[in-house]
Amino acid sequence: MSEQPFLRLDQVHKRYRLGETVVHALRGVSFDLAQGAFTAVVGPSGSGKSTLLHLVGCLDEPDEGRVLLQGQDVARLSDDARSRLRNRHIGFIFQSFNLVPVLDVYENVELPLLINPDVGADERRERVLQAVRDVELEPQIHQLPDKLSGGQRQRVAIARALVTHPLLVVADEPTANLDSATTHRLIDLLLELNDKRRVTFLFSTHDEKLMGRVAHVLHLKDGALPS
Amino acid sequence: MKHGWRLAARNLGRNRRRNLATGASIALGFCGLVLIGGYAVRVERFLRTNTVYLQQVGHLAIYRDGGLERGVAQPARFALSADDQRRITSVLGGTPEVELVGRHLIGMGLAGNGCTTVPFSALGVEPEVQARVLAHPEVQAASPELARPLRGELLARYPNVAGAAALSAGLAELLGKTRIHDELAASPPNGSAALAPDCAVRTGGARADVDANVQLAALTWAGTMSAVDVEVVNLFHTPLAETEDGTLVTSLATLQQLYATDAVSYLSVYLRDARDAHRLAAALERAIDAAGVPVRVYPFDDERVGPYYAGTMPFLTSLVGFIGLLVAAVVVLSIVNAMTLSMLERTRELGMLRALGFSRGQVLGLCLREATLLAVMAVGVGLALALTIATMINHSGARFSPPGVPGSILFLLTPTPALCAALATLIVPLAAGAAWLAVRKKTRASVVGLLHEQVS
Numbered sequence: 001m002s003e004q005p006f007l008r009l010d011q012v013h014k015r016y017r018l019g020e021t022v023v024h025a026l027r028g029v030s031f032d033l034a035q036g037a038f039t040a041v042v043g044p045s046g047s048g049k050s051t052l053l054h055l056v057g058c059l060d061e062p063d064e065g066r067v068l069l070q071g072q073d074v075a076r077l078s079d080d081a082r083s084r085l086r087n088r089h090i091g092f093i094f095q096s097f098n099l100v101p102v103l104d105v106y107e108n109v110e111l112p113l114l115i116n117p118d119v120g121a122d123e124r125r126e127r128v129l130q131a132v133r134d135v136e137l138e139p140q141i142h143q144l145p146d147k148l149s150g151g152q153r154q155r156v157a158i159a160r161a162l163v164t165h166p167l168l169v170v171a172d173e174p175t176a177n178l179d180s181a182t183t184h185r186l187i188d189l190l191l192e193l194n195d196k197r198r199v200t201f202l203f204s205t206h207d208e209k210l211m212g213r214v215a216h217v218l219h220l221k222d223g224a225l226p227s
Numbered sequence: 228m229k230h231g232w233r234l235a236a237r238n239l240g241r242n243r244r245r246n247l248a249t250g251a252s253i254a255l256g257f258c259g260l261v262l263i264g265g266y267a268v269r270v271e272r273f274l275r276t277n278t279v280y281l282q283q284v285g286h287l288a289i290y291r292d293g294g295l296e297r298g299v300a301q302p303a304r305f306a307l308s309a310d311d312q313r314r315i316t317s318v319l320g321g322t323p324e325v326e327l328v329g330r331h332l333i334g335m336g337l338a339g340n341g342c343t344t345v346p347f348s349a350l351g352v353e354p355e356v357q358a359r360v361l362a363h364p365e366v367q368a369a370s371p372e373l374a375r376p377l378r379g380e381l382l383a384r385y386p387n388v389a390g391a392a393a394l395s396a397g398l399a400e401l402l403g404k405t406r407i408h409d410e411l412a413a414s415p416p417n418g419s420a421a422l423a424p425d426c427a428v429r430t431g432g433a434r435a436d437v438d439a440n441v442q443l444a445a446l447t448w449a450g451t452m453s454a455v456d457v458e459v460v461n462l463f464h465t466p467l468a469e470t471e472d473g474t475l476v477t478s479l480a481t482l483q484q485l486y487a488t489d490a491v492s493y494l495s496v497y498l499r500d501a502r503d504a505h506r507l508a509a510a511l512e513r514a515i516d517a518a519g520v521p522v523r524v525y526p527f528d529d530e531r532v533g534p535y536y537a538g539t540m541p542f543l544t545s546l547v548g549f550i551g552l553l554v555a556a557v558v559v560l561s562i563v564n565a566m567t568l569s570m571l572e573r574t575r576e577l578g579m580l581r582a583l584g585f586s587r588g589q590v591l592g593l594c595l596r597e598a599t600l601l602a603v604m605a606v607g608v609g610l611a612l613a614l615t616i617a618t619m620i621n622h623s624g625a626r627f628s629p630p631g632v633p634g635s636i637l638f639l640l641t642p643t644p645a646l647c648a649a650l651a652t653l654i655v656p657l658a659a660g661a662a663w664l665a666v667r668k669k670t671r672a673s674v675v676g677l678l679h680e681q682v683s
Contacts, residue, residue, distance in 0.1 A: 059581075079587065087583060088584070094579065101241070112584055115583075
């Protein structure tokens, strides 16, 4: 009996309608990821990287095929159940950080825990402080995002993604808006967290330097993974 | 999610100018509603007090069945006899909601000053009951001017003056009775002028003011001629302009003597709470019928006993309701506009919240909290503004003449706590509902759609 992979995509298709045109974004994509994998999705613009990450992150549903997270077909879940799954088990890092501008660093990191009734106030505080320490932003903990540099903002987003102790972190071009030095520090941080916590990372990138530091790379082309 | 309120409060600080404008429109709208509502409450109280206490209809008027329609034409048949009155009083005595009961006799006849006669319509009252009714706190709050005689004192202050009577100002003028009992006692006319009025002087009955005596003549209920002398002890404005030229109020005993009867036309029942009127009307009618007196019990807002109240209130209600709708529409549009713009600006943020695991309901809840918080703050400001304006107006001494009422009354606004609370509980959910209209489509959109929507 074969062991169930942490994440499995099985013949996944996704189409979008743009006006009169139907865009076939993913064409029968299949792959498995083991728990703790650190995987990059690469490919030219329009190859379907973001679409793939949306499906893996349970933000969207495939038109055909299945996305199985720990053996569970996420398309069969209700919208609320998918929201709970994202909140408890999946972290997101966005290219444009997507921080709430009126909340300080602490409050932005705390945000996903506020809707998890299983985490009490004391534990929530502990987790937030730990996450902020992990990304080395303690001195800036009460600053608003507009007072932070791009790299600091992305570290806030990483802390926010990790504060829920997720099984999977999905990152869409996380270094696209960062300079080279900041990118390297950020990748070091992600690798360290991956190593320490066995969190599965799946992220898209165009960055050649970044690709060089990743053991497992998925090459997407025209919505497919060439064999 | 208690933290949702904190986030909502922070979000309100985002676009301060827009939120300030929206809050201001809600605050001004609420202020307007409170002021116009306060005006409506004032007018309703005035009309109710006018009908119930000043016209002495009572909260309930008890007539023998048919008495209201035919009592004037056939008083002997449709009046309430002394025995009827005892039975009715017995039933009312066992009704704890009843505060006071008055007995009244209505009649008509001719009033003369020795030279001219003019028709009158008389109301016989029990002077002590009348004094209590006119001193009632509701009267003192709503119509103190009309409760006080223009000159002289209430009938109850003249127990030793035989046939003490009050004339409406218009009737007194027609009869030339411009000086009342107290004034003549303090400054009696000199010489022969005091003996009899000079009928040769025709202009306005100028010389009829040598005494305060008026002769009332009428047919008794048995059909014989009858007359009594009354002494004018006060002059007053009637609650209605149309009755100003022919109204006379005297004691029940005096009027019963004129009509040679011990019956009364109706009983006025004053309740501790006006809201009980309709419920008690039916119950009392059944109870009094069961006691052997066939009666009809009319609540004060029945157009047959309180036509002015019944005719004015629907107009006032529809006018205030229409203005209220306009204000509510402005509030709704302001909120919809502000929330729509806010959602457009924050589309990606909504997508981010959904990606972090916020359900559609939770995101909607956040937006509704923002609108609710804004509305609550605006209502607080609007309330303070309205109370300030109302206080200033109430202390300005401004007066106005309600249509159909002789004289003027104080222009007062009465924004009661109940009114303010009712309006607040209307406005706040309205604001939340308007926000729901503006954001529900956004919260239904797909997470990916929200994250990637281009905001221009």
